[in-house]
Amino acid sequence: MSGYPPVSPPPELPEEFRFLCMLHNVGATRAERGLTVEEIAKWTNKELSELQEYLVKLQKLGYIQSFNKEGFDRYYVSVTGIRKVLTLYS
Amino acid sequence: MKICLLSWEFPPRIVGGIARHVLGLAKALARERHNVCVVTLDFPGLPDYEEVEGIAVYRTKTEVGHPNFLTWSFLFNHFLEKQLAEANKKFDFDIIHIHDWLVAPSGIGFKHFLDKPLVCTMHSTEHGRTGLHNPDSYMIDGMEWWACYEAMRIIVTSNSMKGEVCGHFQVSSDKVDVIPNAIEAMKYEVQTDRWGVKRRFGVGDHEKLVLYVGRLVPQKGVEYLIRAVPRISRRLPEAKFVIVGEGWMRQHLEWLADQTGQRWRVRFTGFISDEELVALTKSADVMVVPSVYEPFGIVALEAMAAGVPIVASRVGGLAEVIEHDKTGVYIYPRSLDSVAWGVERVLSDPGYRDWIVKNALEAVKNRFSWQTVARQTIDVYKRVLGKG
Numbered sequence: 253m254s255g256y257p258p259v260s261p262p263p264e265l266p267e268e269f270r271f272l273c274m275l276h277n278v279g280a281t282r283a284e285r286g287l288t289v290e291e292i293a294k295w296t297n298k299e300l301s302e303l304q305e306y307l308v309k310l311q312k313l314g315y316i317q318s319f320n321k322e323g324f325d326r327y328y329v330s331v332t333g334i335r336k337v338l339t340l341y342s
Numbered sequence: 343m344k345i346c347l348l349s350w351e352f353p354p355r356i357v358g359g360i361a362r363h364v365l366g367l368a369k370a371l372a373r374e375r376h377n378v379c380v381v382t383l384d385f386p387g388l389p390d391y392e393e394v395e396g397i398a399v400y401r402t403k404t405e406v407g408h409p410n411f412l413t414w415s416f417l418f419n420h421f422l423e424k425q426l427a428e429a430n431k432k433f434d435f436d437i438i439h440i441h442d443w444l445v446a447p448s449g450i451g452f453k454h455f456l457d458k459p460l461v462c463t464m465h466s467t468e469h470g471r472t473g474l475h476n477p478d479s480y481m482i483d484g485m486e487w488w489a490c491y492e493a494m495r496i497i498v499t500s501n502s503m504k505g506e507v508c509g510h511f512q513v514s515s516d517k518v519d520v521i522p523n524a525i526e527a528m529k530y531e532v533q534t535d536r537w538g539v540k541r542r543f544g545v546g547d548h549e550k551l552v553l554y555v556g557r558l559v560p561q562k563g564v565e566y567l568i569r570a571v572p573r574i575s576r577r578l579p580e581a582k583f584v585i586v587g588e589g590w591m592r593q594h595l596e597w598l599a600d601q602t603g604q605r606w607r608v609r610f611t612g613f614i615s616d617e618e619l620v621a622l623t624k625s626a627d628v629m630v631v632p633s634v635y636e637p638f639g640i641v642a643l644e645a646m647a648a649g650v651p652i653v654a655s656r657v658g659g660l661a662e663v664i665e666h667d668k669t670g671v672y673i674y675p676r677s678l679d680s681v682a683w684g685v686e687r688v689l690s691d692p693g694y695r696d697w698i699v700k701n702a703l704e705a706v707k708n709r710f711s712w713q714t715v716a717r718q719t720i721d722v723y724k725r726v727l728g729k730g
Contacts, residue, residue: 263594277414279407282386296409331386332588335613338357339557339589341411341444 268306269340271296272315276329276337283319286326343723344377344433348422348449349441352382352399353616358557359640360441360465363499363523370524370716372396379433381425383418398433400425412478415444422448430456437461437723443468443482446489453492459726462493464503466637469510470658471561487511494726497719499523499638500659506637521718522662523640524710527647529620539625544609545582550689552581553626553650555619555641556633558589563632563655566681568595571602573682578689583608584626586619623648628688634675636660642670643710646702651695653684663710669702 278295280287289307293300307327310316315333318325329337347368351361364380372378372395384390384401392399402425404418426438426448439461440449446462453460468474468482490496490511496518498504508515537547545551552574556562564585575581585595585608592610599608614622623629629645631654638659645652652670654660664670671687673680688695 263591265590266593269590273411274409277407277409277411279404332613334386335356336588336590338351338355339559339587341357 265340268309269336271298271303271306272310272329272333273337273340275316275327276334280328281334283317283326283328286319286321286328288324288326292327343720343727344436345371345379345723346426346429346433346435346438347378347380347441348382348426348438348445349380350383350418350444352380352401354388355383355385358465359523359638362640363463363465364441366524366526366712367715367719368397369395370712371719373713374716374720376720377433379429379435381422381429383422398429400429412481416447419445419447419451423451426452427455436727439463439719439723440489440493441465443485443489446485446492450488450492460493461495461497461722461726462489463497463499464490464507465499466503466635467506467510470506470635470637493517495519495722497521497722500662502658502662503637519718519722521715521722522659522710523638523643524712524715525640525643525647525706526712527707527710530624530644530648532620532624534621534624536625539621543584543611543622543625545584549580549582550578550627551625552583552685553586553623553629553645554583554632555586555623555629555644556631557587558585558591558595560591561633561635562589563634563675565591565595565598566632566676566678567630568598568602568608570678570681570685571599571604571607573678574685575604575607577682577686581607581685581689584622585610586612586614586622588613620648623650626650628653628685630681630685631655631660632673632675632681633657633660639663643706646670646706649699649703651688651698652702653681653688665701665705668698669705670698 274296279285315336316327317330318327347364349364351357353361353365368378368380379398381400384403390401402421404421406417408414438449438452438458441463442465468479474480474483490513499522504518504520540551554564599605629650629652631642633655636658642652642654642663655675656672657675666672671684673684
């Protein structure tokens with residue numbers, strides 16, 4: 253390796269980032285507006301398995317937070333996640 | 343004068359330069375004894391209404407959402423419009439001033455419903471940001487044209503943006519005023535434990551801190567700085583790189599940093615607080631602004647005010663902010679060699695560095711104050727109201 257990174261093609265918007273934007277745009281940006289996985293699936297028209305994968309990854313990165321209410325996990329975009337989403341639109 | 347500033351971002355809802363611009367302008371207008379109201383979108387943990395340094399701030403909740411960004415933007419405009427109507431009952435605004443296309447629908451609606459004059463600041467264009475490449479970007483481009491058409495006057499922050507707006511949207515140059523961005527230079531007049539800050543960000547006492555601050559998106563050109571890391575560190579083995587900001591490209595940029603084989607030199611901080619940013623900026627040895635598109639480049643002014651030498655691409659507004667070899671160093675955009683050359687030019691000659699910093703500080707204090715911006719903006723409002 254020459255020590256110079258290769259010229260890479262422009263990256264595509266990562267799918268999990270698109271998903272984060274969707275969650276933000278539907279209004280799940282605070283605990284009281286948190287959504288269950290089933291509700292998110294309806295809003296985003298995505299498979300539950302795909303959603304679970306995104307949610308785990310985004311939660312690990314700190315862009316999503318969750319809490320349990322009446323036996324159901326509810327998810328919403330964290331402040332860091334909101335800022336992340338907004339970088340796309342400005 | 344009773345002024346309404348309409349913006350989708352306002353601190354702490356900070357995306358790019360617009361939030362800082364609207365805050366700086368609002369505070370300066372309030373200091374000039376105008377009644378200033380900011381209508382913006384909500385942010386977790388903040389009240390729907392508060393007064394911030396003499397500014398009335400309404401934060402609007404969007405009660406209905408949609409996964410599609412453009413649909414969502416029209417929905418939040420509906421709620422902004424409702425909020426505007428409420429605020430107008432109290433203030434009876436003389437003028438409404440919108441910032442960028444995102445709030446154009448509510449601003450334009452307000453203009454027509456209440457027969458109020460509309461001023462629009464175009465901070466950037468979709469054409470310049472990403473190029474027109476899909477139906478959404480064509481629509482945003484259309485919205486920007488519409489905002490320019492409906493506004494009685496358009497404000498831009500640089501001559502470069504004036505050329506872009508007039509050329510792309512076929513707007514008469516008579517309708518466009520250039521009022522540059524500004525900064526609060528006072529913010530940087532604080533004591534900083536430079537070595538302590540550097541150590542906190544993984545930079546040793548004998549090492550040089552090369553700083554980037556901005557969104558991690560293609561137009562900022564940060565990938566050219568990261569790809570230049572091996573070239574810079576070959577000439578300056580003591581260089582360390584701190585990348586501040588967030589963006590959808592972060593994962594890719596971290597991968598790119600891995601590919602340099604010198605990942606240990608590069609630190610990504612994500613979003614940091616304003617206080618931390620001031621301390622970090624003041625502690626940097628050089629700031630690099632490698633943008634490929636930059637309508638103004640407020641971050642360059644911040645570095646200049648902080649006493650940090652600036653190395654910046656000669657593009658857009660940056661070409662009007664910096665004087666090469668006097669208040670900063672210009673580099674060619676998208677050129678790794680040029681980035682490496684610029685950083686070395688500044689870091690290898692302390693006398694040159696001090697000369698650049700001294701000139702830059704004077705330039706910032708003389709040319710880029712919010713008070714000047716507020717007075718120029720008031721002149722625009724007076725013209726619109728037929729009082730100028």
